[in-house]
Amino acid sequence: METAESATPGAIISGTLSPPALGVWQHRHVLDIDDFRKEEIELVFEIADAMAEVLTREVKQVPTLRGKTIVTMFYEASTRTRASFELAAKSLSAGTVSLDAARSSVSKGESLVDNLRTIQALGADVIIMRHPQSGAPYLATQYLDTAIINAGDGWHAHPSQALLDLYTIRRHLGDISKLRIAVIGDIMHSRVARSNIWGMSTMGATVVLCGPPTLIPRGLGEFIEHCQLSRVVVEPKLESALEGADVVMLLRLQLERQQSGLLPSIREYIQRYQLTGRRLSLAKPYALVMHPGPVNEGIEVSPEIAHGAHSVIEEQVSNGVAIRMALLYLVAGGKSR
Amino acid sequence: MAKNLLISGGRIIDLSQGWDRVGDLLISDGEIAWFGDKGKAPSQSDLVIVEADGLVVCPGFIDLHCHLREPGFEDKETIATGTRAAAKGGFTTVCCMPNTNPPLDTRASVDYVRKATEMEGVVRVLPVGCITKCRQGKELAEMGELADAGVIGFSDDGEPVSGSRVMSLAMEYSRDLGLPIMDHCEDKELSNGGLVNEGWVSVRLGLKGIPAAAEEAFVARDLALSQLTGARIHICHVSTAGSVELIRRAKDRGVAVTAEVTPCHLTLTEERVMGPQEGRDKRLAYDTNAKVNPPLRSSKDVDALIKGLDEGIIDVIATDHAPHTLADKMCEFGLAPFGISGFETALGCLMSLVHDGRLNLNTLVARLTLGPAGIIGNKSGELGTLKTGCGADVTLFDPGGEWVVSSQDFVSKGKNTPFEGYQFKGKVVATIVAGRMVYQDESVKVRKKR
Amino acid sequence: MAEKGLMSDQDMERALVRIAHEILERNKGAQNLVLVGMQTRGVPLASRLARTIKQLEDIAVPVGSLDISLYRDDLSALELKPVVQRTEVPTDVTAKHIILVDDVFYTGRSIRAAMDAIMDLGRPQTIQLAVLVDRGHRELPIRADYVGKNIPTATDEEVKVYVREVDGEDRVTIFSPNKGGPSDGDC
Numbered sequence: 001m002e003t004a005e006s007a008t009p010g011a012i013i014s015g016t017l018s019p020p021a022l023g024v025w026q027h028r029h030v031l032d033i034d035d036f037r038k039e040e041i042e043l044v045f046e047i048a049d050a051m052a053e054v055l056t057r058e059v060k061q062v063p064t065l066r067g068k069t070i071v072t073m074f075y076e077a078s079t080r081t082r083a084s085f086e087l088a089a090k091s092l093s094a095g096t097v098s099l100d101a102a103r104s105s106v107s108k109g110e111s112l113v114d115n116l117r118t119i120q121a122l123g124a125d126v127i128i129m130r131h132p133q134s135g136a137p138y139l140a141t142q143y144l145d146t147a148i149i150n151a152g153d154g155w156h157a158h159p160s161q162a163l164l165d166l167y168t169i170r171r172h173l174g175d176i177s178k179l180r181i182a183v184i185g186d187i188m189h190s191r192v193a194r195s196n197i198w199g200m201s202t203m204g205a206t207v208v209l210c211g212p213p214t215l216i217p218r219g220l221g222e223f224i225e226h227c228q229l230s231r232v233v234v235e236p237k238l239e240s241a242l243e244g245a246d247v248v249m250l251l252r253l254q255l256e257r258q259q260s261g262l263l264p265s266i267r268e269y270i271q272r273y274q275l276t277g278r279r280l281s282l283a284k285p286y287a288l289v290m291h292p293g294p295v296n297e298g299i300e301v302s303p304e305i306a307h308g309a310h311s312v313i314e315e316q317v318s319n320g321v322a323i324r325m326a327l328l329y330l331v332a333g334g335k336s337r
Numbered sequence: 338m339a340k341n342l343l344i345s346g347g348r349i350i351d352l353s354q355g356w357d358r359v360g361d362l363l364i365s366d367g368e369i370a371w372f373g374d375k376g377k378a379p380s381q382s383d384l385v386i387v388e389a390d391g392l393v394v395c396p397g398f399i400d401l402h403c404h405l406r407e408p409g410f411e412d413k414e415t416i417a418t419g420t421r422a423a424a425k426g427g428f429t430t431v432c433c434m435p436n437t438n439p440p441l442d443t444r445a446s447v448d449y450v451r452k453a454t455e456m457e458g459v460v461r462v463l464p465v466g467c468i469t470k471c472r473q474g475k476e477l478a479e480m481g482e483l484a485d486a487g488v489i490g491f492s493d494d495g496e497p498v499s500g501s502r503v504m505s506l507a508m509e510y511s512r513d514l515g516l517p518i519m520d521h522c523e524d525k526e527l528s529n530g531g532l533v534n535e536g537w538v539s540v541r542l543g544l545k546g547i548p549a550a551a552e553e554a555f556v557a558r559d560l561a562l563s564q565l566t567g568a569r570i571h572i573c574h575v576s577t578a579g580s581v582e583l584i585r586r587a588k589d590r591g592v593a594v595t596a597e598v599t600p601c602h603l604t605l606t607e608e609r610v611m612g613p614q615e616g617r618d619k620r621l622a623y624d625t626n627a628k629v630n631p632p633l634r635s636s637k638d639v640d641a642l643i644k645g646l647d648e649g650i651i652d653v654i655a656t657d658h659a660p661h662t663l664a665d666k667m668c669e670f671g672l673a674p675f676g677i678s679g680f681e682t683a684l685g686c687l688m689s690l691v692h693d694g695r696l697n698l699n700t701l702v703a704r705l706t707l708g709p710a711g712i713i714g715n716k717s718g719e720l721g722t723l724k725t726g727c728g729a730d731v732t733l734f735d736p737g738g739e740w741v742v743s744s745q746d747f748v749s750k751g752k753n754t755p756f757e758g759y760q761f762k763g764k765v766v767a768t769i770v771a772g773r774m775v776y777q778d779e780s781v782k783v784r785k786k787r
Numbered sequence: 788m789a790e791k792g793l794m795s796d797q798d799m800e801r802a803l804v805r806i807a808h809e810i811l812e813r814n815k816g817a818q819n820l821v822l823v824g825m826q827t828r829g830v831p832l833a834s835r836l837a838r839t840i841k842q843l844e845d846i847a848v849p850v851g852s853l854d855i856s857l858y859r860d861d862l863s864a865l866e867l868k869p870v871v872q873r874t875e876v877p878t879d880v881t882a883k884h885i886i887l888v889d890d891v892f893y894t895g896r897s898i899r900a901a902m903d904a905i906m907d908l909g910r911p912q913t914i915q916l917a918v919l920v921d922r923g924h925r926e927l928p929i930r931a932d933y934v935g936k937n938i939p940t941a942t943d944e945e946v947k948v949y950v951r952e953v954d955g956e957d958r959v960t961i962f963s964p965n966k967g968g969p970s971d972g973d974c
Binding site: 029031032034035111112113131133134135136138139141142153154155156157191194217218219220222223225226227 | 535536537538539540541542543544545546548619620621622623664667668669670671672
């Protein structure tokens with residue numbers, strides 16, 4: 001926003017000059033994006049912009065969280081999300097500890113609550129949790145004082161992913177409320193889909209959900225109605241879902257879905273739901289192709305599209321670090337409570 | 338203990354005799370001795386008088402379906418603690434399910450339960466025997482011997498009998514014993530690891546859902562088999578509108594079916610999993626105290642259940658009291674066991690239906706007394722009635738008594754209740770089994786007369 | 788709460804012109820200068836200095852902006868103002884003379900944070916400080932090289948600078964005891 005007078009050559013003053021009035025950051029934890037207001041999501045974007053700038057420097061680090069300890073507690077394997085959070089923490093000069101509770105080591109005797117209490121006692125300022133059971137971080141917040149960031153719980157939520165997805169969309173296409181976003185694939189088992197449904201609805205976009213009928217939860221229509229998500233629709237035909245879409249977001253297909261009988265074959269999924277160049281041409285000419293990763297190339301999306309001009313899949317990953325830095329800053333950057 | 342007990346001035350409701358009026362009830366030597374107008378009881382010596390003004394006096398409640406956990410799971414409950422909790426809830430007879438360890442599939446285990454009850458129980462305990470050995474659903478248990486040992490019916494509760502052939506054989510066998518098959522209707526291929534009702538809450542919380550059809554499919558199957566074999570069938574913990582409709586039509590056709598519903602399924606919906614206070618604070622969602630099988634369902638289902646109960650399509654209310662330890666329930670929702678500790682909140686919760694005008698008080702009492710008694714039969718004496726000469730099982734309750742639920746104060750070892758902190762209007766104040774006071778609230782006024 | 792005017796728009800303009808002259812005098816011209824305004828109001832002040840220097844020496848001094856939220860030592864400020872604004876310095880700072888520009892100079896903590904931030908961007912030749920108002924009460928051993936106006940204040944008083952590009956007008960006021968005006972963050 002340049003003023004009329006500042007015509008100084010070589011001068012760059014952009015972005016807001018007066019900070020948006022928001023007041024205190026209300027969320028002690030980041031469990032899901034369903035309770036973030038539009039202004040709060042935009043605030044996260046603003047801060048992510050500043051963090052992204054830090055990541056372009058030669059010294060990609062600022063001292064903001066120096067002296068704080070961030071512990072990542074992953075009960076489910078993940079390389080990219082965990083690496084992303086760790087990088088974010090280190091870029092803010094926080095100390096990081098990474099705990100990997102491989103499935104085999106979590107026996108009945110070690111309850112989740114006990115585990116987390118131990119970590120709290122060791123002095124964690126923030127715990128970043130990923131867990132295969134929906135609701136696990138909510139259980140944690142009832143028994144711990146430490147701030148908790150949900151890095152994915154079961155089928156339920158993945159707030160940082162939804163935020164980085166929205167951020168990526170905004171960087172390319174601006175005002176999200178004018179957009180039509182198609183989300184394609186295994187809606188039933190996808191926490192990315194659920195969190196994006198909330199985030200996109202809050203930002204005012206139209207969301208079109210499409211996938212094999214056995215991978216669409218039976219209660220979805222009731223859920224849309226009950227939560228008054230008036231701009232979310234379910235579209236059984238892929239071509240209709242893609243028609244005029246500004247963004248096509250593909251969900252990962254776990255190969256076990258076929259083994260558990262939900263799909264006749266991967267081959268049929270590819271034939272009926274894979275995003276190919278021909279199908280993509282139904283969307284807007286500038287449409288973005290997105291995927292939370294890791295991509296099953298040749299299944300959800302053809303390799304050419306995955307690496308083509310429409311794809312912002314790699315950018316999602318880099319934006320992820322900036323977004324996670326923003327979340328850590330908001331959750332841990334204040335006075336110790 | 339005095340030889341004679343006079344309950345004076347209460348509103349006596351006994352559906353077996355069509356009574357609903359204020360009067361006095363006299364108990365002598367453990368039996369009902371006399372009933373009449375207030376102050377007109379024949380004079381007695383060695384008498385204890387209970388002032389029952391403002392209270393309802395009715396036959397002791399009978400619970401057709403509960404879990405006492407002994408033998409095998411004494412950390413969750415014992416016959417001693419369970420029967421005391423039942424007494425506090427106004428229950429004078431409870432039927433305990435056989436999913437113990439060892440299960441009640443042999444005479445020896447049933448005898449154990451009877452012995453333990455004699456020594457430590459404070460209310461009548463009538464066991465239910467297994468349908469199949471070890472509840473595996475493969476081979477029939479020795480139902481004849483279990484009948485001789487005194488079971489009042491057969492169930493593999495906790496589990497359905499998935500094999501239809503085995504179920505039809507079980508029904509034929511039980512028919513000639515004159516005892517009902519009490520089925521936990523759940524098609525496990527449809528429920529398939531589900532945790533809550535399949536509806537909007539399951540999508541919201543990312544939890545696998547149990548469709549209504551999982552229950553209805555097996556209800557329909559059982560009704561068809563009952564019609565085929567002529568056996569008596571009792572549908573446990575009905576939870577869906579569809580099941581109510583199936584049972585209604587079967588009864589119209591003359592099928593020998595009875596059905597039960599729990600107090601929780603009559604008053605709570607799936608939204609309770611989102612947390613208390615209609616889920617306003619999402620951080621309290623995933624409440625394992627609301628995790629039960631069959632799950633809490635939609636408000637349409639609740640309406641149909643209340644209507645079905647009112648009309649008698651559902652014959653009885655049974656608590657399905659399922660205590661668990663705190664540690665058991667204090668974990669991730671997916672890992673927590675199903676079950677609600679129900680004895681002590683039953684009446685308070687059910688009275689809300691009466692106060693809201695959805696159910697008549699007399700109907701409520703009937704479904705807790707006469708109804709279950711009819712299913713159990715007379716083998717253990719005439720239950721659910723205040724007829725003179727019958728065993729004096731009596732419950733006194735204050736229909737308007739206000740109290741706040743606090744699981745800490747539960748007598749049961751199971752503190753797992755979805756009603757924590759709820760304000761109830763309706764409170765059991767005294768429970769009498771065979772003429773002996775086994776539970777007495779401090780508010781009850783008792784005086785001796787030599 | 789009493790409000791008293793300290794500088795009018797003309798006072799501000801004159802002070803800025805004088806500071807521009809002083810910068811040129813001290814640095815013997817405008818070579819290798821970079822003006823970095825501190826968010827929020829230091830940024831337009833830096834622009835104005837650049838414009839004046841352009842008029843005087845016909846040299847376009849690069850202007851950048853700096854947000855020190857990520858370098859603060861008093862974390863409670865997060866609760867008042869969680870937004871992190873732009874940091875954009877359009878040229879390499881190494882071997883340059885960086886002139887930090889801010890509206891009010893107070894405890895000195897913001898300037899300490901600013902210096903840390905500049906050091907993370909490169910290795911400047913010098914860092915100098917230009918402030919519109921110096922209200923005293925330093926808590927760190929930092930001094931300003933160029934000062935628009937020295938204003939002795941009490942710690943319970945609040946100095947507020949209004950800048951045309953942000954607030955629509957140019958003036959400096961002071962709010963005296965009890966419920967001063969809204970804090971704009973100290974310096």
